Amino acid sequence: MIEEELVRKIVEVFSYVEAKVKRVRRVEVKVSREKLPEVAKYLRSIGFKHLSAISCVDRPQHGIFELVYHLWSYENRVHLMLKTTIPRNKPKYVTMINVWPNAFVYERDIWEFFGIEFEGHPDLRHFILDYWDDIPPLRKDFNHLEYIKRKYGVYDPEKEYYLR
């Protein structure tokens, strides 16, 4: 099976990665944050040219952010999730724009919604939220209900709500 072959190949080249087959056409590769760039370059060279998305998962109970690079290889027809973790306080990571150019938009997105800074990213600015005045909203400790009460107010029929 192509998935197992692929896992074997990756583990042969990089002894430090954790790789396993999740299900048909889904492979998971875990790697530490220092080693990810070289693994990424290698994966790109063996056909994982399409970066589907970069997901960020907030896990405050472990004090980490998990970054998941969703890769797809058109030749092998395998979806590979490249996972790494970064610490939660003052999160910082390197950009992957030179490996997959479309990491540009996803990294800007993650910066906006999780507050992870990507070194080397040319354009980290607020793209979707304008004039945001709180902690990044997709973090688990962002209390959206309290924010809504503060920003939009609570419905109070006693007040001068009805006009005429």
Add this chain to the structure above:
Amino acid sequence: MSIQEMRRIGGEGSRETFELIIGPVHMETENFSIIVTVEGDTVVEAKVNAGFLHRAFEKLAENRTYIQNVPLLLRVCVPDPDHAETAYSMAVEQLLDIEIPDRAKYIRTIVLEMARISAHLFWTFGMSAAVGLYTVGQWSVADRERFIELFEELTGARIYHIYNFPGGVRYDIPMGWTDKLMKVVNHMEKRLKEYDKVFFENDILITRSRGLAKISTEEAISLGVTGPNLRATGVPYDFRKLDPYAAYPYIDFEIPTGKYGDAYDRIMVRRREIEISLNIIKQAIKELPSGPIMAPIPHPLYYNVPPGDAYARVESSKGEFGFYVVSDGSDRPWRVHIRGPSFIHGVQLLEKLLKNVRIADIPVVLKSLDNCPPDIDR
């Protein structure tokens, strides 16, 4: 405020440039804005200004149960909601590790292809308005209405169907529905020829979009472009074949491709996809098996999903639509990440392709990419 003053913005040295803000109050952009810097009649730089439609789906999904998320998350892409709900359902199915019954697979295929056709017909409206030919747009929306009616009969709703569910589909096909569908399919096949005559083979359309906003296969793949925009560059990459789901592995269909990767190829790939979708519907109706429509799923109120993560994707009318769902074992997802096709097409690719085109071509490029603003903002 005069033209001279306008030209002074950003005019370094001898270059006289001015800014045009296209959208959100504009016929073509929907709720989405592009700020283009124009020199003479040529666009020097385009900057996308999105976020007018941000509803924070990814935050909302964390606070709703798995079942409640189905009616929420399908609202991501408004013209084509069925693909979103199917992708989410498939991700949950992967987490629960269940296989849906054969009949549900076929019904899903039929529904998804109907959704693709109606999304493409809706796109035809926008595309034809972008070049100033309103007739075909009016026709195509009226023809889309026939599919919407069938959807209404099948699912009970016009736009947001909430039909493809984790585990299968919600209702079985009503009596006589397939005959009506066949009638509409035959009608649509005839109408497509009329569209061809008026619009798709129109000389002016060809002169306007041939060679416009070209992109090569290599570039497209490295930018993450998917769907008809990628196929227009000449490669038959379609997730219905590559990462098959529903009943697509059992159905025989070809994948239309373009040749040059320009705007006209993108238009024609979409137009041929309508035809192929009609064929898929015909085949699926013919081979429709009998049996249950829903796999056994946990109790809807105690829908605890085992911990883990799953990524499911479908080939929507616009490209790869994926959901990454992380579960921590409770009844609510820990994280849902939405991978919409327009997030690439409508931002990075659009900014790239809009460089050095004429002002008049901006809506043509925009519509030929078929981006969907709510999907960019999520």
Add this chain to the structure above:
Amino acid sequence: MGFQVLETSKLLNYARARSLWIVTFCTGCGGVELPPTATARFDFERFGIISTPSIRQADLLLITGYVTPKTLKRIIIVYEMMRNPKYIIAHGSCPINAGIYWDSYNTVKKLDLYIPVDVWIAGCMPRPEAILRALVKLMRMVKEGKALGWKRYLENFEFYRKNQDRLFGKDWRKREIEKLRFYIHD
């Protein structure tokens, strides 16, 4: 005197009711039901309703669905740029009380705190029939001279202004005008 005549004349009110021009500004999901309403099956042009891309020419603003703060700024600017008399129809449950997005941090919960709405349509999303019904209702109101949202806005400007400033911050108008300086002239 002239103002009075312009406002109350029956002929003018009839003409206003029979020629509502819509700004093409889709603020949310409801925009997807507008093309069906405009085309063959439902065809709102038989009531003289057309959509125009120019704000200055339009009489009717459709708030088609949920409204985010970023869109609301543009809505307010567009509404203030439109010429009196002007009307607003709000589509769906979201402008009424944010509907399914009640706990979203980026949607406005009560639209009529910020701008005056003449006709509401309930439902998610409103069917073309419901939209047509709302349009006909608005036409009847205009004919009888009862659609006075624009007057309400002028009279209670302080109230609306206060709510807007509370949501966006004090100097939001200056910032937006800086961005759109060539499109706003008054």
Add this chain to the structure above:
Amino acid sequence: MALDVIVEILATVGMVFLLLILGLIFMGIARKVSARIHRRIGPPLYQPILDVIKLWSKIDPSSHGLTFDLGSLIALGGAITAALLLPIMGLKLLSFSGDFIVLMYLMELPALGIMLGAAASGNPFSAVGVYRGLILITGAQLPYALAVMAVAAEYKTLSLTEIVALQQGSILNWGLFRNPFAALVIAIIGLALLDVQPFDIPSAPAEISMGPMVEYGGKHLALMLTAHGLEFVVFATMYSIVFLGGVSDPISFIVKTVFVALLAIFIMNVYPRWRIEQAFSYLWKYPTALALLGLVKAVMLGGAM
């Protein structure tokens, strides 16, 4: 003698008012027929009249300065003056021996008026629309002038009244059959002057949201709509006079102008819009060549038909 003149003036003024209303009804016809082509019901024929009344009923002023106001007035004034030149049903108030060439330039005045006002409005979309409009007029100028010369050479006169007189008799005497090249060219130029597809580039709604008209609202737009409708009628009448044997009685007037207008409406509904440089190069290629052919035909064969 004096009474005759007064009667003629009154009749002409009445005719202009009639033409103003007719212009709006023509736009109503355009909308109705387009709606039928779209398979819709469409608005009633008097819809543009309601639109104009509604626009006059706007309470706020929508001015951006004197030039802006003048623009719409020039547009309407140009269209009315053009209408006065036309010999419709025997009326010829301003007719003189060179009225065809004056009419040719007056036809362009409404567009120029809109451009003038729009340039003063300061909206970037207006600016883009203005330069597109000016380029389009420049492009239309050459074939238009050549075609007018061809017509003049065909009839050896520049007076519309004489042109009508020369076309009487047989249907084969019509300008359409005497010089089909010029007839075709002027039909194409008409599309450009009337701002319909494929030449609606200056006011492309999907690209630059109505272009020059973007800042016009209320009373100004009412004037512009009236001017546009009148221009539509003036062009249709001019075409019927020069190529379709004149409009000497009400029935032929209505039938011929509506026929011309319907042609424009049908073309409008099956063609997309060109880009400005494509329209320009098209105008300087085929219509120019055709107009030259027409000129050659007129000069070589003269009135020999």
